[in-house]
Amino acid sequence: MKVFKFGGASVKDANGVRNLESIVRQTDVQDGLMIVISAMGKTTNALERVVEFLDTGKEEQALSQWVDIIDFHVAIMKELGLKPGVDVRLQGEIPFDPNLPFDENYDQIVSLGEIMSTQIIAVYLLKQGLSVEWWNMPKLLRTDNTWREARVDDKTSQETIKAGWERPDRPQIVVAQGFIGGTAEGKRTTLGREGSDYTAALLGNYLDAESVTIWKDVPGILNADPRLEPNTVLIPSLRYQDAVELSYSGAQIIHPKTIKPLENKQIPLFVKPFGDPKAAGSCISQDGVGPLNVPVYIWRKNQILITMRAKDFAFVLEESLSEIFDIIHRHRLKVALIQSSAVTISVCVDNTRFVPAAIEALQVHFNVSYNDHLSLLTIRGTTPEILEQAKAGRTIMLSQTTRRTARLVVKEI
Numbered sequence: 001m002k003v004f005k006f007g008g009a010s011v012k013d014a015n016g017v018r019n020l021e022s023i024v025r026q027t028d029v030q031d032g033l034m035i036v037i038s039a040m041g042k043t044t045n046a047l048e049r050v051v052e053f054l055d056t057g058k059e060e061q062a063l064s065q066w067v068d069i070i071d072f073h074v075a076i077m078k079e080l081g082l083k084p085g086v087d088v089r090l091q092g093e094i095p096f097d098p099n100l101p102f103d104e105n106y107d108q109i110v111s112l113g114e115i116m117s118t119q120i121i122a123v124y125l126l127k128q129g130l131s132v133e134w135w136n137m138p139k140l141l142r143t144d145n146t147w148r149e150a151r152v153d154d155k156t157s158q159e160t161i162k163a164g165w166e167r168p169d170r171p172q173i174v175v176a177q178g179f180i181g182g183t184a185e186g187k188r189t190t191l192g193r194e195g196s197d198y199t200a201a202l203l204g205n206y207l208d209a210e211s212v213t214i215w216k217d218v219p220g221i222l223n224a225d226p227r228l229e230p231n232t233v234l235i236p237s238l239r240y241q242d243a244v245e246l247s248y249s250g251a252q253i254i255h256p257k258t259i260k261p262l263e264n265k266q267i268p269l270f271v272k273p274f275g276d277p278k279a280a281g282s283c284i285s286q287d288g289v290g291p292l293n294v295p296v297y298i299w300r301k302n303q304i305l306i307t308m309r310a311k312d313f314a315f316v317l318e319e320s321l322s323e324i325f326d327i328i329h330r331h332r333l334k335v336a337l338i339q340s341s342a343v344t345i346s347v348c349v350d351n352t353r354f355v356p357a358a359i360e361a362l363q364v365h366f367n368v369s370y371n372d373h374l375s376l377l378t379i380r381g382t383t384p385e386i387l388e389q390a391k392a393g394r395t396i397m398l399s400q401t402t403r404r405t406a407r408l409v410v411k412e413i
């Protein structure tokens with residue numbers, strides 16, 4: 001079987017959905033096709049605003065945002081020839097409970113983006129005469145209740161999903177939500193922003209897919225973000241380990257958690273342009289070509305550099321590493337880079353909403369200083385000339401270089 005994943009940009013309007021249909025029609029679905037889909041367009045951001053409005057008592061704004069979201073989906077349905085309320089019944093009420101914590105409400109509401117997109121697309125494909133079934137991932141992909149970053153219970157999920165897939169009466173094509181799962185108690189959860197790629201990888205792993213393809217609005221994996229660098233080139237083939245490094249460095253092309261489930265089963269991952277399905281795109285696999293023969297530039301934005309010094313001038317490294325990383329882990333900080341000296345340790349982390357509480361916890365035992373509004377630039381396949389060019393005109397807060405890779409923490413302009 002194969003797994004396809006379509007992101008929000010690829011299904012942002014009716015034409016996108018028709019394009020998805022055309023890609024599916026060009027695919028051999030004899031052995032089964034699992035289609036994993038994100039929320040349409042910018043729906044996830046819009047749903048996040050609904051939660052924030054409700055959480056701060058701005059009910060009118062929440063409702064008006066909610067109505068916009070519903071209207072957006074209704075318009076797409078109509079353009080696809082579907083009857084709202086008949087072919088697809090969208091969620092009526094916003095599932096918000098003021099007695100629940102923010103993050104729990106977030107998951108109940110934000111998960112609806114994927115529910116809506118998959119309902120619409122599954123019904124549309126069915127009406128076009130394809131053999132299709134809609135799957136409700138909150139009932140199939142079992143997670144714990146770490147809201148907004150739920151951890152998947154692989155054993156239970158694989159059992160349930162395999163059983164569903166191996167049913168003799170299963171249609172050839174299954175349409176499933178990316179990004180969302182559910183607890184044993186039946187609550188919806190989300191796996192972290194941009195988590196649909198990860199879902200596709202998990203399904204590929206559980207069902208021993210022959211390949212997983214991520215359809216995107218770019219030609220494949222490029223050596224730099226075309227919005228930031230003028231001359232980009234396509235990287236046709238790369239190894240799992242290169243892809244992991246690229247995604248952890250901040251390349252927004254695939255979610256960092258995507259690679260491991262595929263590598264474990266040696267399943268190739270294709271990244272292809274949804275506008276040109278015959279194009280080769282990029283292929284990530286065990287025997288991909290490496291090391292990369294063009295320099296690769298990866299920006300990770302919105303970083304904060306936190307430096308700790310022990311209050312009693314003890315050697316931080318020996319005595320405090322485990323404590324520091326325990327705090328970092330408990331506060332869900334995402335570490336992009338670590339640097340240490342005899343008496344200090346610096347970590348460059350994503351500047352998320354979890355940072356202030358983590359700093360507070362670190363301050364109990366350390367003198368903590370920090371710099372924000374930073375970006376981390378990683379250059380793979382660097383040379384001294386390339387590095388000089390990259391440094392020119394920038395304020396470098398920290399740099400780490402090995403023979404082929406340079407990592408610069410720079411001030412955002």
Ligand code: ASP
Pocket residue numbers: 007008038039044045113178179192193194195196197
């Ligand atoms: N819709 C979710 C998001 O925008 C998941 C995804 O796109 O992968 O974060």
Ligand code: MG
Pocket residue numbers: 007008009038039044194
């Ligand atoms: Mg998305």
